[in-house]
Amino acid sequence: xxxxxxxxxxxxxxxNELSGPERSLIEGHLKECSRCLRVYELERALKKEIHSVxxxxxxxxxxxxxxxxxHGLLPNDSQSSDGWIRIVLPFRPLLRPAFGLALLVIVLLPxxxxxxxxxxxxxxxxxxxxxxKIMDGExxxxxxxxxxxxxxxxxxxxxxxxxxxxxxxxxxxxQPAGGLVQDIDGRKMLVTVYSGNGPSITCFTFxxxxxxxxxxATVFLDQKRNIKFYTFSRNEYNAVLHREGNVLCLLVSDMxxxxxxxxxxxxxxxx
Amino acid sequence: xxxxxKTQDEREKLFREATVHLDHLYRxxxxxxxxxxxxxxxxxxxxxxxxxxxxxxxxxxxxxxxxTRILYNFFFDHYRDRKKWISVEDGYVGEKEALDYWEMxxxxxxxPEGHTLTSExxxxxxxxxxxxxxxxxxxxxxxxxxxxxYAEAAEVLSCxxxxxxxxxxxGRKLLQKYLKGYVGAKEETK
Numbered sequence: 342x343x344x345x346x347x348x349x350x351x352x353x354x355x356x357n358e359l360s361g362p363e364r365s366l367i368e369g370h371l372k373e374c375s376r377c378l379r380v381y382e383l384e385r386a387l388k389k390e391i392h393s394v395x396x397x398x399x400x401x402x403x404x405x406x407x408x409x410x411x412h413g414l415l416p417n418d419s420q421s422s423d424g425w426i427r428i429v430l431p432f433r434p435l436l437r438p439a440f441g442l443a444l445l446v447i448v449l450l451p452x453x454x455x456x457x458x459x460x461x462x463x464x465x466x467x468x469x470x471x472x473x474k475i476m477d478g479e480x481x482x483x484x485x486x487x488x489x490x491x492x493x494x495x496x497x498x499x500x501x502x503x504x505x506x507x508x509x510x511x512x513x514x515x516q517p518a519g520g521l522v523q524d525i526d527g528r529k530m531l532v533t534v535y536s537g538n539g540p541s542i543t544c545f546t547f548x549x550x551x552x553x554x555x556x557x558a559t560v561f562l563d564q565k566r567n568i569k570f571y572t573f574s575r576n577e578y579n580a581v582l583h584r585e586g587n588v589l590c591l592l593v594s595d596m597x598x599x600x601x602x603x604x605x606x607x608x609x610x611x612x
Numbered sequence: 613x614x615x616x617x618k619t620q621d622e623r624e625k626l627f628r629e630a631t632v633h634l635d636h637l638y639r640x641x642x643x644x645x646x647x648x649x650x651x652x653x654x655x656x657x658x659x660x661x662x663x664x665x666x667x668x669x670x671x672x673x674x675x676x677x678x679x680t681r682i683l684y685n686f687f688f689d690h691y692r693d694r695k696k697w698i699s700v701e702d703g704y705v706g707e708k709e710a711l712d713y714w715e716m717x718x719x720x721x722x723x724p725e726g727h728t729l730t731s732e733x734x735x736x737x738x739x740x741x742x743x744x745x746x747x748x749x750x751x752x753x754x755x756x757x758x759x760x761x762y763a764e765a766a767e768v769l770s771c772x773x774x775x776x777x778x779x780x781x782x783g784r785k786l787l788q789k790y791l792k793g794y795v796g797a798k799e800e801t802k
Binding site for chain 2 (some may be wrong): 348350351352353356358370383390391392393394395397398399400401403404405407408409411454503539540577595
């Protein structure tokens with residue numbers, strides 16, 4: 342046996358996947374070959390380290406909560422088969438304070454929201470729902486050979502009324518990956534997704550006023566250029582809205598809000 | 613009605629057992645997806661798919677492997693979709709050449725490791741695994757982190773056992789190259 346042939350057997354020996362003649366063969370070789378013995382020791386140390394990396398890593402608490410909440414069940418409950426618990430089982434989430442509270446929030450918040458007079462969902466918040474659908478693969482992006490083709494198609498889709506705001510995000514290795522034209526409450530919205538090897542950014546361009554920002558948005562005033570930037574978040578997404586004339590630009594991403602704001606400000610500066 | 617209740621009980625029982633493997637699935641997803649958000653989505657989707665297909669699981673067989681296979685299947689479908697989705701722009705920097713995004717962001721953002729990497733060594737190994745080609749990363753993660761046997765890993769990845777052995781061997785060789793000077797340093801000084 343030469344050392345090249347020994348390599349895979351060393352791996353299998355470390356993983357306790359060898360028996361019989363192969364095991365004897367490699368054990369014999371290791372007794373005679375100090376080079377392969379060294380390979381064996383290093384590889385065994387590596388396996389141990391990889392294992393310890395795994396052991397030190399656990400699922401985020403948020404994920405655990407989401408998964409348990411999705412099923413409305415708790416994993417550590419006793420598996421009693423008593424009759425009464427079977428009857429209670431479907432209502433068990435109500436018995437848990439956390440679930441009870443969550444249910445209250447789920448039931449009450451929409452009710453309060455709906456009872457609120459003259460309040461409709463801002464288009465900028467609806468855009469985040471589009472973002473979610475894109476990320477979930479529910480909406481397919483139109484792809485194009487190049488940026489211009491995509492932009493021309495979008496402009497045509499809104500009868501030349503406005504054009505998508507564009508960003509040069511090559512410094513963070515994001516490029517336009519595709520786009521959409523969406524209709525929300527009769528208003529057209531041009532959507533361009535910038536992707537790369539990190540969090541993507543979606544740019545929504547539409548006609549409107551600053552009234553389209555949600556009420557809970559935080560406002561940053563760029564005094565030099567007299568532009569207001571509205572930042573807000575929904576679920577895991579951060580968003581920054583600003584206006585240039587009668588065109589609104591909304592950037593949405595799961596990247597940190599301050600970074601997104603800096604990108605929006607950078608664009609406004611170029612404009 | 614009785615049948616529905618029985619079905620519900622079985623589903624609930626399987627879910628309880630499946631949650632035991634949450635950390636394992638997250639580790640696998642994290643090293644597959646490279647992004648923590650993607651990893652969370654992968655794991656959530658795995659549970660949703662597993663629970664909606666719970667009748668397909670044979671009690672007494674390997675639940676951990678079954679869940680892991682669901683995760684992998686979803687990942688490969690999702691990954692293919694995404695490849696189509698992003699390969700639009702001419703001159704787009706392919707994944708292999710692209711730098712890690714977080715290395716370029718000059719902020720105090722901690723990057724993708726939402727979990728705690730307890731030491732520099734852990735961080736180095738996580739980075740090295742991220743660099744490892746996907747064909748090698750899967751078997752290494754399953755066997756070294758997930759404690760899968762070669763046969764179990766082969767079943768999850770739908771390939772022969774011999775392929776698993778060969779990929780682990782080559783994968784570890786590459787990892788040692790990436791981690792030169794880190795792993796085995798203690799032994800060197802002996």
